[in-house]
Amino acid sequence: MTRPTFITRPLLRNLAWFAVAFALLVIVFGAFVRLSNAGLSCPDWPTCYGKLTWPKHDHEIEAANAAFPERAVESHKAWREQVHRFLAGGLILTTFTLAAFAVLRRREFGSLAGVLVGASVLIVFQALLGMWTVTWKLKPVVVMAHLLGGLSTFSLLSYVALRLSLAPFGRVDTAALRRLVVVGLVLVALQIALGGWTSANYAALACGTDFPTCAGQWWPATDFREAFVLWRGIGVNYEGGVLDADARTAIQLSHRIGALLVFGHLLGVVAAAWRRGFGRWALAVLAALLLQIALGVSNVLLGLPLPVATAHNAGAALLLLVLVGLLVRLRPAPSPLAG
Structure with a gap:
């Protein structure tokens, strides 16, 4: 049995605004990471010195320094970079969920389903840019593209949330x-x-x-x-x-x-x-x-x-x-x- 539209639309609208707020958090935290010179504080990707989190204890730091002699551990910076990656992963899952929901109800949500699919594709490329930012050592064109990708994703999600919230002037x-x-x-x-x-x-x-x-x-x-x-x-x-x-x-x-x-x-x-x-x-x-x-x-x-x-x-x-x-x-x- 098909659910009534009045149930699915508010749910998608609320999830869309959550995604907008989440995207803003990722953008702002990413700026904090970059501007605090922590962009290369984890020399590998997606792990940080080979760990899912980051080296925190003395023996972990010692092992990380031995494994990555070109980049001494700075724990006060490494956590920023890895937390940013965790947040970005959460945003990817949120965007995928939105897109799946809209595609399943595409007769009701029309072109918005395509917008969310586009946002999903973009955010995957954004993850690649995040990887290249590290592996290509803050290459300026990649850093610039990473910022543009983040704000483009934010704009697409905002467009969906606003379309579900604002009536047209007509x-x-x-x-x-x-x-x-x-x-x-x-x-x-x-x-x-x-x-x-x-x-x-x-x-x-x-x-x-x-x-x-x-x-x-x-x-x-x-x-x-x-x-x-x-x-x-x-x-x-x-x-x-x-x-x-x-x-x-x-x-x-x-x-x-x-x-x-x-x-x-x-x-x-x-x-x-x-x-x-x-x-x-x-x-x-x-x-x-x-x-x-x-x-x-x-x-x-x-x-x-x-x-x-x-x-x-x-x-x-x-x-x-x-x-x-x-x-x-x-x-x-x-x-x-x-x-």
Whole structure:
């Protein structure tokens, strides 16, 4: 006997929001691991010094140091990396459960089943990126892709949760605003990629603690050619970065210019949403945008404190969530799930 829709839909919606919260936790904890320089604290994968957990006792540490002489055990960092892996594994299981549930009820959940299958495929690739982050020793392009993959998974899960929670606006005169929001999402994604590249190349403080100028100048010496070489081969240890000061400065300036472009466009989204009667959504986008800008500037002025730098990653996820929510609210035709 088929279960009534009113039972399955709330269950999937609640599980979807749980997955969104879980994905945010994985993203923030992953940022904490990376920014606390713990990304290579377990030199192997998926184990940590050959253990399911990590070396904690003196005899375990001694054995691990003998087995991995190239990387001395730092237990205060190793637990962070391995716990992050456990959390990522939990998110994979949660996403698979959601996808299986939606596929089984695909007549009711329609295209959302395909979105969740896509999220499941993406999260498997995300796990591979996590492995390559370790085995390729923090290769910047992999670290950047890992961040993008995590936030893309978060966005897909958010889209599902929001589709199950928000009714469509139902008007056809919002097409221009929808296009503005889509462009905004693309710009934010590009800016996140630039942020990941900045972090992976240890360029966050390339200008020192100077803002809005950089090292006392509006345009100091830069090397954009070296700054954006994506592939430098395998076997290099990128911990601490390999670029010189001019290349790191070029990356930092690019991130600042990108932030200015995103800020200008999203102010346009806020104004357009406000004019079309989406005042609450306009304020939500504005609040998330200003928070993210404030966190980014604070990172520079305060010298990249770990709590602020970690919160900057959470702010990116919040901005994506609000923009995806506005996009879902603007869809012009009623969804089969909306009734």
